[in-house]
């Protein structure tokens with residue numbers, strides 16, 4: 001048997017196994033793992049790790065906002081950035097806009113994804129619990145292939161009260177889909193923001209102080225209890241610190257179907273990063289905010305215990321400068337009007353590899369589980385995405401574990417004018433990314449060609 005491509009002599013790493021050998025690829029699929037395989041094209045992987053391409057379960061790409069703006073990173077640029085960082089599938093967000101039926105928005109957003117270079121699935125954000133949304137919208141978008149729903153307990157344009165959350169959880173249960181939730185107490189944050197603004201404390205650092213761990217912990221406890229009441233599966237997004245993870249562990253212990261995701265920023269950034277000269281701190285502003293170094297260390301323990309089992313980027317397409325950027329209202333604007341979120345699609349794997357694997361916090365197999373296999377399972381993309389085995393899509397990253405790189409924004413290929421990780425050095429870097437059997441990134445060069453990303457419908461894989 002001669003395969004189309006053989007990736008020869010690398011260390012093949014999955015969530016469960018590590019073997020030195022060859023991967024045989026035919027067309028878009030992995031066809032074999034073995035020794036001395038023959039291929040029409042041979043890629044030498046000696047000294048490299050051969051891992052499933054990353055599955056990023058939480059990326060805001062070309063997202064439509066209620067104020068009429070659209071996130072700056074498009075499917076074209078964001079998917080290039082994903083490839084540069086070894087990620088081969090994304091789950092992004094269709095946002096429910098005022099006055100627009102849920103199904104219409106889902107189909108509109110799904111069509112934008114045709115410009116993606118890599119495969120994409122979609123979470124549907126639900127911002128209101130009216131009859132049309134509950135009775136028609138939710139069941140229909142799930143049929144059309146939504147990977148799940150996202151709801152918010154904070155943000156003026158998004159937040160749902162407890163009654164509406166219960167309605168959405170019930171509708172999701174009927175439609176048999178996952179609900180992911182942004183847990184922060186809306187009223188408590190509004191109270192704190194008012195207090196800081198009245199005192200003239202408007203700099204970016206007060207963003208962190210206005211969203212302390214207790215507002216996230218309380219909302220996480222409440223969301224977990226609401227899920228308990230309905231017996232509906234719930235994922236808490238972007239868990240920022242151990243005290244929040246502990247609420248989820250308590251929920252799990254009493255049998256609530258609750259799960260947790262976290263993101264690289266909670267391991268490598270800190271709230272003090274927002275405490276810089278002038279407006280510079282806005283570069284690190286996301287919600288929940290990064291916490292303390294002790295919190296970051298404690299989060300690894302929650303990962304090892306399995307309380308947190310998915311790491312996504314929460315990539316957000318806001319530049320620092322420009323009309324849609326963080327400074328859109330000026331560099332002296334109060335923190336409360338600065339858009340939240342930071343870019344992170346390309347840097348997710350390198351940061352978690354460096355902080356997690358190199359520093360002995362997790363094993364290589366746990367790394368693959370956290371960034372690829374577990375998210376693929378959670379969003380219904382497995383067994384097509386998330387591992388290397390016969391029958392899986394040949395979505396593969398070749399990783400040089402010895403390569404040291406100083407991160408600069410110019411190497412990330414996104415449409416955003418900064419990275420919060422500028423100047424940070426990491427060891428371990430993707431040198432080649434294949435999507436469905438095609439080399440789409442080599443040595444930080446993104447291959448030209450028509451976009452071949454396909455919509456991933458978990459109900460029809």
Ligand code: URP
Pocket residue numbers: 060182238285286287288314316340341342
């Ligand atoms: O600050 C953040 N995370 N912005 C993105 C939207 C969200 O909450 O996930």
Ligand code: ZN
Pocket residue numbers: 181182237238287
């Ligand atoms: Zn969120």
Ligand code: ZN
Pocket residue numbers: 058060314315
């Ligand atoms: Zn997000």
Ligand code: ZN
Pocket residue numbers: 029384391392393
């Ligand atoms: Zn297939």
